[in-house]
Amino acid sequence: xxxxxxxxxxxxxxxxxxxxxxxxxxxxxxxxxxxxxxxxxxxxxxxxxxxxxxxxxxxxxxxxxxxxxxxxxxxxxxxxxxxxxxxxxxxxxxxxxxxxxxxxxxxxxxxxxxxx
Amino acid sequence: xxxxxxxxxxxxxxxxxxxxxxxxxxxxxxxxxxxxxxxxxxxxxxxxxxxxxxxxxxxxxxxxxxxxxxxxxxxxxxxxxxxxxxxxxxxxxxxxxxxxxxxxxxxxxxxxxx
Numbered sequence: 505x506x507x508x509x510x511x512x513x514x515x516x517x518x519x520x521x522x523x524x525x526x527x528x529x530x531x532x533x534x535x536x537x538x539x540x541x542x543x544x545x546x547x548x549x550x551x552x553x554x555x556x557x558x559x560x561x562x563x564x565x566x567x568x569x570x571x572x573x574x575x576x577x578x579x580x581x582x583x584x585x586x587x588x589x590x591x592x593x594x595x596x597x598x599x600x601x602x603x604x605x606x607x608x609x610x611x612x613x614x615x616x617x618x619x620x
Numbered sequence: 621x622x623x624x625x626x627x628x629x630x631x632x633x634x635x636x637x638x639x640x641x642x643x644x645x646x647x648x649x650x651x652x653x654x655x656x657x658x659x660x661x662x663x664x665x666x667x668x669x670x671x672x673x674x675x676x677x678x679x680x681x682x683x684x685x686x687x688x689x690x691x692x693x694x695x696x697x698x699x700x701x702x703x704x705x706x707x708x709x710x711x712x713x714x715x716x717x718x719x720x721x722x723x724x725x726x727x728x729x730x731x732x733x734x
Contacts, residue, residue: 513660537720548624549710549725556720595662599720606651606714606721607678612662 506531506598510611517586518619524571525581525614527596535601538572538579539608543593552594555579557601583616591618623647624726626711632732639698641729643711650716652694653723654678654686657708666709669694670716701733 507530517523529538540552555563555572562570567587571580583590596611627642645652651670655663655678665678667686675686683705687695694713698705708730712723 508662510662539720548727549712551722554720554722606716606723607653607665607668608663608723609665610655610663612660 506533506536506600506609508596508598508609508611510596510614512614513612514615514617516617516619517583519586519588521586522582522584523586523616525583525594525596525616527579527581527611529577529579529596529598531577531598531600533600537599537601538570539597539599540568540570540579540581541595541597541610542590543595543613544589544591549595553581586618588618588620590616592616624711624713624724626709626726626729628729629727630730630732632734633698633701634734635702637698637701637733639701639731639733641696641698641709641711641731643694643696643713643726644692645694645711645713645724646692647713647715647724648691649713649724650691651714651721651723652688653712653714654684654694654696655710655712656680657710657728663710666696701731703733705731706733707731 538555543549597608653668654666669688685697711726714721714723
């Protein structure tokens with residue numbers, strides 16, 4: 505079974521600064537995908553960024569980028585130029601590459617507060 | 621605009637009641653999922669369905685059942701609600717296939733069992 509660990513329950517960052525959220529995972533699979541989802545207060549969960557394990561290049565989406573270290577089984581999320589709207593719970597998630605069910609295994613989440 | 625809707629945002633039920641949580645998606649997705657979200661535990665998969673009338677247990681299926689009679693609708697049933705089922709319930713849907721398909725989430729139902 506896969507496990508996903510987020511060791512930072514809460515983090516705080518000032519507006520315009522950069523913050524990195526940590527995620528580690530454990531799996532014996534070689535083909536898999538990793539995701540970061542964002543859940544703003546009282547709003548729906550949305551996808552932030554995804555990474556295919558077979559790709560060495562780190563994924564980037566505007567101010568969001570990942571540092572994917574496959575050997576270390578680490579998948580951190582970097583948010584640059586933080587904005588107040590980035591305040592949310594952030595969940596790291598793992599998906600096996602085999603099969604078609606697209607099931608996700610989530611970490612316990614990191615609550616990020618962006619302050620003025 | 622893609623949309624997953626859930627029948628209630630807040631629900632209060634008594635112990636022993638039968639509870640139905642409904643989820644509808646308008647994206648023609650094959651896969652649908654039910655999670656519960658608890659502080660410090662993240663999201664845990666209860667059940668999922670990859671086709672009409674098809675279902676599979678997730679990580680925590682005990683005390684729950686599901687129904688999928690139509691492609692767009694996936695129901696979660698608590699046969700006899702208990703206080704330890706007080707939680708936030710999230711529904712999600714995604715396309716079928718082996719790729720890293722995004723899951724689209726509903727707004728959640730916060731269920732309180734008293």
